[in-house]
Amino acid sequence: MNTKNRLAKSLEKLLQKKNLDDIRVSEIVADSSLSRKTFYRHFKDKYALASWYFIQIYSKSFDRITEDLSWEEALLRYLDIYQGKSIILQNAYKSRDINGLRNYDIAVTKKTYQKYLKSKGADINDDTMKFAIEIACRGGTDMISQWLVNGMKIDKEQLVQLIKQTLPNDILRYID
Template identity: 70%
Template sequence: MNSKKMLAESLEKLLLKKNLDDIQVSEIVAGTSLSRKTFYRHFRDKYDLASWYFAQFYKASFGRVTDDLTWEEALLRCLEIYQEKQSVLKNAYASHDINGLRSYDIAITKKTYEQYLTSKGADISTEIMRFAIDIASRGGTDMVIEWLLGGMKMEKSKLVWLLKQTLPKNILTYID
């Protein structure tokens, strides 16, 4: 197993018990056979590691909307992973740091929308489209986080439907 994965597994175990803001790099390293120097060779800080960890399953779920999944399939797959990793993600999203997972989630979702819409022929350089992408990225991310932190009471398929129905029309016209 490579160093990044070992550090991510250690972080995941710690996130089962406590908030990301309360975890120290020394604790992450202590859960591995690696050194602190190795940690900093790969990551700037614990938030960078948390973002890398999140990116691994994001790419395998909603990130696939740019490849081979429909928008609904990609989002549903993402929500399934959220259910599997509920305890870990609750503690990761509880971070109040500017570098926390929420900020990364919004940024990667925005990038995914940009790639997806460009591949569908949309001009993402217009002011209205940039604004629509920001709304979809921020609003969608916040609603999914609220669903997660609120105990995931709504059916995944209903959340996907609601999110799609409330996308800005400038984006919705490009969604399959």
């Protein structure tokens, strides 16, 4: 297992017990049996590690709308992974820090929507489209994190349909 994965495994273990804001880098390195110097060679801080951890999940799920999955398939895969790692991700999303997972999630989702919509012929530089993408990213991220933090009380297939039904029409017309 490479260094980044070892650090991520340690973070994952700690996130099963407490909020990201309450985890110290010293705990991560102690659990991974790596040094602080090694940690900082790879990551700026614990939030950068959490973001790297998240992108590993994201690249296997929603990001795949730009490759080989439909929008619904990709979002369902994303929610499947979230259900399997619910406690870990709940504790990551509860972060109050500006560098927390929510802001990173919005930024990554925005890039994914831009890439996807551009490939479908949308003008992603149009002001209305920019606004629609922003609404989709922020709204989708917040609703998914709320679903997660509140105990996933509705079925994930229903959540996907609700998100899809409420996407701005400027985006919806490009969704397969």
